[in-house]
Amino acid sequence: MEGLIKGLADVAFGGDERRGGDDDRDERPRSTWANVVSGEDDDQNRAGGSVPSSHGRLQNPEENQWEKKGERMSTRHSHKEENEYAAQVTDQQDSSESQKEDNDGWETVGKKKPARQSHKVKKEQWQGYKCPASEQQYSDDVETHGDLEPSQLELSGLSEACNKLWELDSNRLVPGNDYQIDCGDGKRVHERSDMAEGLLFSWVSDEVFRKPTFARFCSLLDNYNPHEGYKEVVTEEERQEQAAFIEEISRTAIIKYLHKYLVLKDVAPGSYQEFKRMLTSLWFDLYGRGGTSGSSSAFEHVFVGEIKQCGGEQVSGFHNWLQFYLEEAKGSVDYQGYIFPRRRGEIPDSETQLLTIQFEWNGVLKSVSSTLVGVSPEFELALYTMCFFMGREDNHIQLGPYSVNVKCYRLGNNRIGSAFPIAES
Numbered sequence: 001m002e003g004l005i006k007g008l009a010d011v012a013f014g015g016d017e018r019r020g021g022d023d024d025r026d027e028r029p030r031s032t033w034a035n036v037v038s039g040e041d042d043d044q045n046r047a048g049g050s051v052p053s054s055h056g057r058l059q060n061p062e063e064n065q066w067e068k069k070g071e072r073m074s075t076r077h078s079h080k081e082e083n084e085y086a087a088q089v090t091d092q093q094d095s096s097e098s099q100k101e102d103n104d105g106w107e108t109v110g111k112k113k114p115a116r117q118s119h120k121v122k123k124e125q126w127q128g129y130k131c132p133a134s135e136q137q138y139s140d141d142v143e144t145h146g147d148l149e150p151s152q153l154e155l156s157g158l159s160e161a162c163n164k165l166w167e168l169d170s171n172r173l174v175p176g177n178d179y180q181i182d183c184g185d186g187k188r189v190h191e192r193s194d195m196a197e198g199l200l201f202s203w204v205s206d207e208v209f210r211k212p213t214f215a216r217f218c219s220l221l222d223n224y225n226p227h228e229g230y231k232e233v234v235t236e237e238e239r240q241e242q243a244a245f246i247e248e249i250s251r252t253a254i255i256k257y258l259h260k261y262l263v264l265k266d267v268a269p270g271s272y273q274e275f276k277r278m279l280t281s282l283w284f285d286l287y288g289r290g291g292t293s294g295s296s297s298a299f300e301h302v303f304v305g306e307i308k309q310c311g312g313e314q315v316s317g318f319h320n321w322l323q324f325y326l327e328e329a330k331g332s333v334d335y336q337g338y339i340f341p342r343r344r345g346e347i348p349d350s351e352t353q354l355l356t357i358q359f360e361w362n363g364v365l366k367s368v369s370s371t372l373v374g375v376s377p378e379f380e381l382a383l384y385t386m387c388f389f390m391g392r393e394d395n396h397i398q399l400g401p402y403s404v405n406v407k408c409y410r411l412g413n414n415r416i417g418s419a420f421p422i423a424e425s
Helices: 002-037 042-047 080-092 097-105 124-130 152-156 158-168 206-210 212-220 236-249 253-264 272-284 298-304 321-329 377-390
Strands: 179-181 201-204 287-289 292-296 306-308 314-316 333-339 354-361 364-372 394-399 402-411 415-423
Touching (some): 152 253, 158 377, 206 212, 298 306, 321 364, 354 415, 377 415
Antiparallel strands (some): 394 402
């Protein structure tokens, strides 16, 4: 009897702790970078020889970084995008003990919504995009009006030029009319509970996928191996899809404005045909990432997304809402809630078109990610192209009602390593 009582006491007072330790070890490989930026791994980093960065967070001196303009850095471990972004978001969330107890006034609701059935997307018309680009039919060229000529104000300020792109996006969707989202409940970056069992997208109108630039963009998304470090094989049909997509978006006002702007800035060639070739090269030419040459491209990283294998699996890139919708529709994405905004009263709703969210893709966590919802493919490509050529790593701009910092990382001087929006207050 004495032994039985002792055994029960051990279970009551010690068993949970032992099990908790095992759970922590199981969780760590998936969320290491998020733990670091939220300060949970500071003690371990100090013990491992980490040094403080200029932003006040700990950084491993061996950590490889993106290449910036004018300086060359290794790209074997391109963790900077996630680390810096998550650090910025985490810093905005006060980590005092009192706020750990009350979540800064936010209520973390544990109640889960029932999962909704995934919806199917019609893709039959996409097969026609594999024909030679010269044999395909395209939309009519938009008429060139005076409003496509960059003003002196726009030429002197990147924010004004980017906002002009926003104004020219006639294909931008209308929340509630073209699609519906359900943001679910909010959470902090380091929290692992799923606060939105249901889908982010309640529905997207079939008419959206009949829009030429949207349909051609979506047809490109399945051309890539999402695992970083695997050499991409580009078929002739895929090259034709790329050329047809660039040809389609080049008929829109946004791309015509972008060309005029970059020509006046002595960045782009005056010939529109040469300019289209420049865009194709910038976004689709393959380069090395994860230690393998020809394994990535700007288009794949920014819009499709990649899964890093080095140091534990992580989702890298994946900043496009259409890719999110299509992957969610087939069950590959698990939306887990929005990240609490820095100010109360600014929680996202079904009308919000700049979201900061958390999700899993193919079972791999993306702790924090920002995306512009409902914008056209030509808008995003033009926005990031303009920031790449005319901006810096941080580009503080205005897009309609949204104050945004467009982060733009370079690989060398002529390649886009990553580009994505961050909501600012």
